[in-house]
Amino acid sequence: MSPAFAAANMIQPLNFAAPTRSKERLFSDPLKSPNTTPFAGSTHNLRSHDRPNSWSQHNRSAAAAVVGVSDLVKEKKTKSAYSSSNLLITKQEGLELYEDLVLGRSFEDMCAQMYYRGKMFGFVHLYNGQEAVSSGFIKLLRKDDCVVSTYRDHVHALSKGVPARAVMSELFGKTTGCCRGQGGSMHMFSKEHNVLGGFAFIGEGIPIATGAAFSMKYKRELLNENCDDVTVAFFGDGTCNNGQFFECLNMAVLWKLPIIFVVENNLWAIGMSHLRATSVPEIWKKGPAFGMPGVHVDGMDVLKVRNVAMEAITRARRGEGPTLVECETYRFRGHSLADPDELRDPAEKTHYAARDPIKAFKKYLLENSLADEAELKAIEKKIDELVEDSVEFADQSCLPTREQLLQNVFSDPKGFGIGPDGSYRCEDPKFTEGTAEV
Amino acid sequence: MSDSSFSYHSLRRRPNLRSSITGQVSESARGMSRILLQRVARGGAAASSFRHLQNVTRAYSSAAKEMTVRDALNSALDEEMAADPRVFLMGEEVGEYQGAYKISKGLLEKYGPERVIDTPITEAGFAGIGVGAAYKGLRPIVEFMTFNFAMQAIDQVINSAGKSNYMSAGQLPVSIVFRGPNGAAAGVGAQHSQCYAAWYSSCPGLKVLSPYSSEDARGLLKAAIRDPDPVVFLEHELVYGDSFPVSAEALDPNFCLPIGKAKIEQQGKDVTITAFSRMVGYALKAAEVLAKEGISAEVINLLSIRPLDRATINESVRKTNRLVTVEEGFPQHGVGAEICASVVEESFEYLDAPVERIANADVPMPYATNLERMAVPQVEDIVRAAKRACYRSVPMAATA
Numbered sequence: 159m160s161p162a163f164a165a166a167n168m169i170q171p172l173n174f175a176a177p178t179r180s181k182e183r184l185f186s187d188p189l190k191s192p193n194t195t196p197f198a199g200s201t202h203n204l205r206s207h208d209r210p211n212s213w214s215q216h217n218r219s220a221a222a223a224v225v226g227v228s229d230l231v232k233e234k235k236t237k238s239a240y241s242s243s244n245l246l247i248t249k250q251e252g253l254e255l256y257e258d259l260v261l262g263r264s265f266e267d268m269c270a271q272m273y274y275r276g277k278m279f280g281f282v283h284l285y286n287g288q289e290a291v292s293s294g295f296i297k298l299l300r301k302d303d304c305v306v307s308t309y310r311d312h313v314h315a316l317s318k319g320v321p322a323r324a325v326m327s328e329l330f331g332k333t334t335g336c337c338r339g340q341g342g343s344m345h346m347f348s349k350e351h352n353v354l355g356g357f358a359f360i361g362e363g364i365p366i367a368t369g370a371a372f373s374m375k376y377k378r379e380l381l382n383e384n385c386d387d388v389t390v391a392f393f394g395d396g397t398c399n400n401g402q403f404f405e406c407l408n409m410a411v412l413w414k415l416p417i418i419f420v421v422e423n424n425l426w427a428i429g430m431s432h433l434r435a436t437s438v439p440e441i442w443k444k445g446p447a448f449g450m451p452g453v454h455v456d457g458m459d460v461l462k463v464r465n466v467a468m469e470a471i472t473r474a475r476r477g478e479g480p481t482l483v484e485c486e487t488y489r490f491r492g493h494s495l496a497d498p499d500e501l502r503d504p505a506e507k508t509h510y511a512a513r514d515p516i517k518a519f520k521k522y523l524l525e526n527s528l529a530d531e532a533e534l535k536a537i538e539k540k541i542d543e544l545v546e547d548s549v550e551f552a553d554q555s556c557l558p559t560r561e562q563l564l565q566n567v568f569s570d571p572k573g574f575g576i577g578p579d580g581s582y583r584c585e586d587p588k589f590t591e592g593t594a595e596v
Numbered sequence: 597m598s599d600s601s602f603s604y605h606s607l608r609r610r611p612n613l614r615s616s617i618t619g620q621v622s623e624s625a626r627g628m629s630r631i632l633l634q635r636v637a638r639g640g641a642a643a644s645s646f647r648h649l650q651n652v653t654r655a656y657s658s659a660a661k662e663m664t665v666r667d668a669l670n671s672a673l674d675e676e677m678a679a680d681p682r683v684f685l686m687g688e689e690v691g692e693y694q695g696a697y698k699i700s701k702g703l704l705e706k707y708g709p710e711r712v713i714d715t716p717i718t719e720a721g722f723a724g725i726g727v728g729a730a731y732k733g734l735r736p737i738v739e740f741m742t743f744n745f746a747m748q749a750i751d752q753v754i755n756s757a758g759k760s761n762y763m764s765a766g767q768l769p770v771s772i773v774f775r776g777p778n779g780a781a782a783g784v785g786a787q788h789s790q791c792y793a794a795w796y797s798s799c800p801g802l803k804v805l806s807p808y809s810s811e812d813a814r815g816l817l818k819a820a821i822r823d824p825d826p827v828v829f830l831e832h833e834l835v836y837g838d839s840f841p842v843s844a845e846a847l848d849p850n851f852c853l854p855i856g857k858a859k860i861e862q863q864g865k866d867v868t869i870t871a872f873s874r875m876v877g878y879a880l881k882a883a884e885v886l887a888k889e890g891i892s893a894e895v896i897n898l899l900s901i902r903p904l905d906r907a908t909i910n911e912s913v914r915k916t917n918r919l920v921t922v923e924e925g926f927p928q929h930g931v932g933a934e935i936c937a938s939v940v941e942e943s944f945e946y947l948d949a950p951v952e953r954i955a956n957a958d959v960p961m962p963y964a965t966n967l968e969r970m971a972v973p974q975v976e977d978i979v980r981a982a983k984r985a986c987y988r989s990v991p992m993a994a995t996a
Contacts, residue, residue: 304732338765347764354731354768355760359751365721366756369728369736376734380710381681405721412716566762567800569769569824573903575803575855576822583854 294463396427445482457485687739815853
């Protein structure tokens, strides 16, 4: 086992605090204080207390505040170098975030249920525990911004706005799914919501995301369209050892592309621990190696993620180039529903279960009086009904028809290409199917 | 060369020396084949090389202008980039180096570095970037220095470019062209000489094109760039420098050839020879040799490997009853195997002889010149195979 790392000052232009995560902590004493990332701009809450839950520390100090919001404002003024105005979440934003978190969790739990009942099949990779990353980033995006993901993409699609019904139908393989049942769990695409996949190969989505970012830059600079859209690429810790990851980090910086690389470091690639697979486990360090800021953030805390996300997205929109954000997170379930999940230390699982993003955020909302118990219960009920409805809808939808098997292979109906006049050749009445003697 | 064993059948019929030249041509576009036909009809004039024929062609067709394949590709790229601002070219050495094989010469100066992009050596990365850009409506042309290097990006070509339209149920078509030289150059060794036509053509979702002449190159590249689907465009390094006549029609900026249609380079009635890319030239030469011996060969230039023009091939086989497929790729699971299967499935009763497949030797490409010459199909191999198909084969001892 390599020695624990000292908290390093990272090379980055952004003013983020950069904690490192001690390796030993995870394996020897999972109950020790998880991280030193300041919450909401305040550093006073986290001293070296042996508290598994960093939230309670802050909340105790905030308990004296009259309104949670103004307390943050007070802190903001005292820690001027630190926080940005985006840490302030309004009640509206808070409820929205909470709803999104709960939607992700309920949906994935329902997926598990459906899988064990045989309604869903194949590979299903669930996102339980990582919701803070998805909500933290995607809720800040506009409709025209793009999201590219991996096979663990249900929640990314949901956060981006793809209706739960469409995603559930897709998982059931019905024709009403977002990809008409042709994609499946691992291939969620939505042109309308700019969800560009859903890729099974790890690392495959990163160049795609880089390409989408490239097109945004191209449109802005060459086609003179007012385009300041950004692309967010989500991928895991295992991907960060893959060649395509490094190739794209390089090209993104080289061409200053509006992209944010988000690493959902849940420490495990199926059964391969990140620490066994990686020579330099701090993934955020790989950003500066290529010339972009590398940031580490507590991925179990939606507000911290949101804070970092806002900064990174604003950077990209301004044309300042890419950012690499490493989110320390954890998946509560196995790699997929077929994974028995025997290799992970139960103590580690317990430790992270205690840092459940939804519970923590709920607590935050309640204790800062941004919402009350009734409102949150109402949201949970609403989401439950939504998910139930989506299952019913998917159940009642039809399977794809036989004709659908051969559709959409090509965009061009018969594969003869485009004629000189710009329309499909097969639509030209003078174009015959006979021998071409051109 | 996947030679089947020699057959010692006696002649079953004497081939008809009079070849039926159907009204093929007044267009200079078919000048080349016209000349060949005329020569065949005259009972085989003096053996001439291609170049001689080309010179003769020039004398015959007034509108014929000569253009190398390289220039044809360059002009196609130039015109398409001028016509549509969404088209851009990306690859190694395409910009300042003017193209590794000078195909993109002059484009950087004309369109600037934002549209002619020199990439780092990251095939997987920039192929994927092309696909991502295509998702968002741009029209990239991704150049691979050779298709051998494209193996590093094959995941992006097949899995993302090829399958995206299907996986997304039509939401995200990928209008991209992957182009570059394919097949064996001279003496470049095993890792630079493979032909990938068979690999890419087995994948649904991709279109695979392989031109031979300059007109083919121009027409097909333009069609590929305009096409809404991913196209794998297989050029050939050894054909880049060859000159072919181009008609005025081909020089028109809107000229494009249909995809999925083969071209009958030369009509015949005794045996059908299919080929693509450089092998078309060899097949034409073989047809000349065969003509002297009284075998009239119909040469089909496939042009489009996927979708394969099965209709043309089958129609031709039904006319001639014999088939020889020629390709530069490895024999197992090659293009010839697919054509053979197609013909057996659709025109079985019309076949008078087993289908002959000519392909690269079933070995990685050797370096030594003489070994390389043995590995790559040559004109003599095609001639021998055609004769075998016509039951006119000469016993092995006599050819030693």
